[in-house]
Amino acid sequence: MKYLCLIYDDEKKWETMSKAEADAYMGEYFQFTDSIKTSGHYLGGNALQPVQTATTIRSRNGKLSTTDGPFAETKEQLGGYYLIEARDLNDALQVAQKIPSVRTGSIEVRPIQEFN
């Protein structure tokens, strides 16, 4: 079964990190990604650029509106995701709890809806 692990964290924390800290943090992410590639859980994943690069669009009554910023302003922002293959929710949670941001932000684990 496929699960999407959505990574939420406070983006501002990057501004306060030294280069060495940021490198170490990225290093942890690379290591984690390698480990779930080896274990066979990894299907895909990406980091996202900060929310100020986000654009939200909606179409109502045929009229498209385009606005700057994310869908909702929150304290923690969606900063990246992993798509994983897991046996069940417990297996998925085992993977998700090793994502480095679990210690500072939070990870939302969502099963993928399969359509036949």
Added chain:
Amino acid sequence: MEARQAVDAVYRAESRRVLATLIRLLGDFDRAEEALHDAFMAAVERWPRDGVPDNPRAWLVSTGRFKAIDAMRRRARFDAALGELATQIESATSDASAWDEDTVEDDRLRLIFTCCHPALTPDAQVALTLREVCGLTTEEIAHAFLTTPSTVAQRIVRAKAKIRDARIPYQVPARADIPARLDTVLHVVYLVFNEGYSASAGSSLTRHDLSAEAVRLGRLLAELLPEAEVIGLLALMLLHESRRAARTTESGELVLLDEQDRTRWSRKLIAEGCALVERALTGRRFGPYTLQAAIAAVHAEATTPAETDWEQIVGLYDVLLRADPSPVIELNRAAAVAMRDGPAAGLAIVDAILAHGDLDDYHLAHSARADLCRRLGRLADARGSYERALALTKQEPERRFLEKRLRELPIN
């Protein structure tokens, strides 16, 4: 007639075990419940005619499984996927070892851990456990928790949908994960017990059935998974339960521990509880439940309030605070210190706790303060704190108790 009685007796003794196994075999709560129902319907029909089978539980499991596969095949005309699933289930579970004794016991643990999965909300964990593990109806659960059957039913439906859609596995957690997962299970059991022991709202202080269910669950867990904290929780519940007859008057008024008629405590439950505490303490992996049970055991062993070993109780609270730091435990420790060293020592601690602000809305903190002030002769302070406690409490018997204390306070 005899066969019919046998069906009823088997239903009471075995229906939850049969359900737990059917959920594993069929992979779905609703399908398993339907199969359980069909299996018992078949028993009502056939046992009077053919006699009660040698192993009624195995008969019910295999009949339920067969009926479920049959029903899926019939529905496969409308939904082809069901036919495939039926074939899958049939071949995966034809093995007779699927219902041997050990596997069946494991099924009951699987059911408990699944109902108490941390991915479900606490409300849903409680409702699902009482429904599936204890076999209570949604009406009974609603009544016990002072809510409506439709609210309970909705919680259960949502929880089952999450189990199915997010694929919460039907399994006992891996050894390494057991301590954390067990915490959730024990929390659910203790929540059910407390809801029965001291209702959080409403006029009935004790809803005995719920406590009895929690004790039954505790016994089941202690039998299936005899970890120190499981035994400690069972001991704690039994020791609380031992005082049930003494803790309220016939008219439902609350009686405090030091004013209870100790001859009305159940010696049988105390003996069992104390023996369990000792067993849990030798396990070394004991924690907050065992320590609370040990404190309850010290109280239980004193035949009069004056004989209470307060030194030991304060010592146990010290250990408990290290294991599970919480302002409520600090408050209880303060009450024990007051008994050991006098009310002034206790009051100093209570005032320090209240100064933190964590317990400012907790009625028992203010009534504890009131009580200590009263004993010190600080009547105006006592009155103020009793009034504050009274404004915060939601339980009718607690309210009457505090009103009585206020009336009895001398006018200075």
